[in-house]
Amino acid sequence: MKYCLGIESTAHTFGASVVTFSGKILSNVKDIFTTKKGGMIPAEVADHHVNVCGDVIQKALDNARVSLKDITLISYSASPGLGPCLRVGAMAARSLAVMGSIKLVGVNHCIAHLEIGRLLTKAKDPVLLYASGANTQVIAYEGKKYRIFGETLDMGIGNFLDSFARDLGLGFPGGPKIEELARKGKKLIALPYSVKGMDVSFGGLQTNLRRKVESRKYKKEELCYSVQETVFAMLIEVTERAMAHCDKKELVLGGGVACNKRLQEMARIMCKDRKATCYLLENQYYVDNAAMIAWLGILQFKAGESVQPEKADIDPYTRTDDVVVKWR
Ligand code: AMP
Ligand code: MG
Numbered sequence: 088m089k090y091c092l093g094i095e096s097t098a099h100t101f102g103a104s105v106v107t108f109s110g111k112i113l114s115n116v117k118d119i120f121t122t123k124k125g126g127m128i129p130a131e132v133a134d135h136h137v138n139v140c141g142d143v144i145q146k147a148l149d150n151a152r153v154s155l156k157d158i159t160l161i162s163y164s165a166s167p168g169l170g171p172c173l174r175v176g177a178m179a180a181r182s183l184a185v186m187g188s189i190k191l192v193g194v195n196h197c198i199a200h201l202e203i204g205r206l207l208t209k210a211k212d213p214v215l216l217y218a219s220g221a222n223t224q225v226i227a228y229e230g231k232k233y234r235i236f237g238e239t240l241d242m243g244i245g246n247f248l249d250s251f252a253r254d255l256g257l258g259f260p261g262g263p264k265i266e267e268l269a270r271k272g273k274k275l276i277a278l279p280y281s282v283k284g285m286d287v288s289f290g291g292l293q294t295n296l297r298r299k300v301e302s303r304k305y306k307k308e309e310l311c312y313s314v315q316e317t318v319f320a321m322l323i324e325v326t327e328r329a330m331a332h333c334d335k336k337e338l339v340l341g342g343g344v345a346c347n348k349r350l351q352e353m354a355r356i357m358c359k360d361r362k363a364t365c366y367l368l369e370n371q372y373y374v375d376n377a378a379m380i381a382w383l384g385i386l387q388f389k390a391g392e393s394v395q396p397e398k399a400d401i402d403p404y405t406r407t408d409d410v411v412v413k414w415r
Contacts, residue, residue, distance in 0.1 A: 089159040091388075092147065092183070093381025096176030097168025097196045098221065099127055101136040102377035103144040105151035108159070108385055110206050113151035115371060115378040118143050122259065133171035140179045147377070155187045160393075162384020165193030166405035167222075173401035181396045190393045193400070194383040196375075197407045198233050201226055202386060203379035204339030208366035214335050216326045216354065219342030219375070220245035220260075223287065223322070225329045226407055228415060233407050236329035237285035244318060245344050247289040251314060254300045255307055265311045266347050272312025276305060280317055285328060287321045319350045323357050336363040345373040390414040 088107055095102035095117070102117035120127065120135040148154060163180035164173065177193070184191040201215040214236075215226040223239035242250075245262060252261020257268075279295050281288045296314065299305050330338065338358050344350060351367055358365035372378065390413040 090151070090153055090157055091160040091162055091381040091385045092144070092158045093377040093379070093384060094144070094161065094163040094176045094180050095196070095375055095377040095380045096136050096172050097164045098172060098375060099132055100375040101139050101143055101176070102375065102380075103147035104377035104381045105147055105153055105158075106378055106381035106385065108389070110382065110385075112378045113153070114147045115376055116143050116147040116150060117376060127169075129169045129171045132169065133175050136172055136175040140175060144179065144183070155183065155189075158187065158189050160190045160192065160384055160388050162192050162194055162380050162388075163399070164196045164199070164380050165400065166195055166402040168196060168403055170401065170403045173403060177399055177401045181399050184396045184399070190388065191396055191399055192384045192387050192393050194380055194387060195405060195407065195410050196380070197222060197224065197226065198410060199379035199383040200341030201233065201339065202383045203372050203376075204341060204366060204368060206382050207368055207372060208339060210337040210339050210364070210366045212335060213337035213339045213366065214326060214330050214333065215339050215341055216322060216345070217341045218244050218322060218344035218350070220249070222342060224407065225285070225326050227329060227333050227335060228412070229333060231412050231415075233410065233412060235407050236332065237287065237325035240283065240286050240288040241290040242293075244289065244322065245342065247293060247318070248314075248344065250293060251296055254297055255310070260343070262344055262347065265314065266349065268308050268311040269315045269349065272306070272308035272310075274309045274312070275316060276309055276313040278313055278317045280321060282321050282324055285325050287325060289318065292317070315347070315349050319347070319353050322350070323353045326354070327357050327361065330361065330363060338363060338365045340367065341373060343374045346370045386414040
């Protein structure tokens with residue numbers, strides 16, 4: 088049996104996972120950096136990753152009942168993400184690869200979100216709506232690349248939700264708290280709806296909401312309800328247009344915001360209307376996870392890719408469509 092050890096460290100999550108070459112996920116362990124106040128300071132998050140990486144990797148091996156000598160391949164998230172965080176994962180991967188004379192491969196985190204959807208569902212050629220903290224992209228495969236058909240022009244939807252939640256005094260992460268309050272809201276407050284071609288933006292909405300919160304004229308529940316209805320409609324609109332444009336009949340979701348039940352419901356309704364299928368995953372595979380990094384590593388390795396440890400770099404800014412896809 089061949090095993091891949093995946094290592095994820097693009098942002099707040101340090102994760103490790105063991106996946107067999109046939110796609111069975113044997114373990115999926117993570118430790119997430121959290122703060123009570125303020126956002127993520129990259130150097131602090133990187134310190135967190137340095138502190139937990141040994142334990143997380145050991146636990147992933149233990150849960151899978153394998154040891155390092157059983158591992159055929161190590162896969163790490165090479166891009167995109169926060170430089171200092173990516174470096175910790177790459178360093179851990181390199182060190183283990185040298186120690187155990189194990190093959191090594193670096194992968195793109197956004198593409199991994201799509202490939203784990205293909206592994207875990209019957210989806211063959213889906214569009215991915217990737218809605219996470221820092222990223223908001225609609226991605227699909229065309230002509231040897233994963234193309235970005237639409238994306239945010241400013242902040243990621245998760246960061247937008249978290250900052251709105253902060254304005255409301257709800258704490259971090261804000262997405263789940265907004266979802267909870269939104270269930271109690273009924274009245275739709277008109278909010279700026281910002282779809283520009285295939286892209287979305289949240290900056291204007293953020294300013295508009297800040298004024299509304301400061302005015303104290305609106306109930307939190309109704310603001311949360313209206314925010315969800317508005318921003319999720321924006322995402323679903325561009326996703327639907329991408330599906331129509333590419334003539335694709337399958338949708339998978341990815342990113343932490345994909346855990347949201349209302350977003351899932353809207354995605355399902357849209358797919359039903361156009362006789363497409365919306366595939367949902369367990370939450371552990373929406374949020375940042377190392378199983379998807381391991382699986383994409385396996386796909387790339389089987390297609391003939393690997394990297395020498397001394398050349399195992401990171402790049403915080405590689406875009407989804409910079410990657411040449413050799414495994415499809
Ligand atoms: P990620 O960057 O993929 O790890 O996702 C983190 C983001 O997902 C944060 O901005 C969270 O607020 C957001 N998030 C997590 N759960 C939910 C939820 N149920 N509804 C909306 N956003 C969520
Ligand atoms: Mg992610």
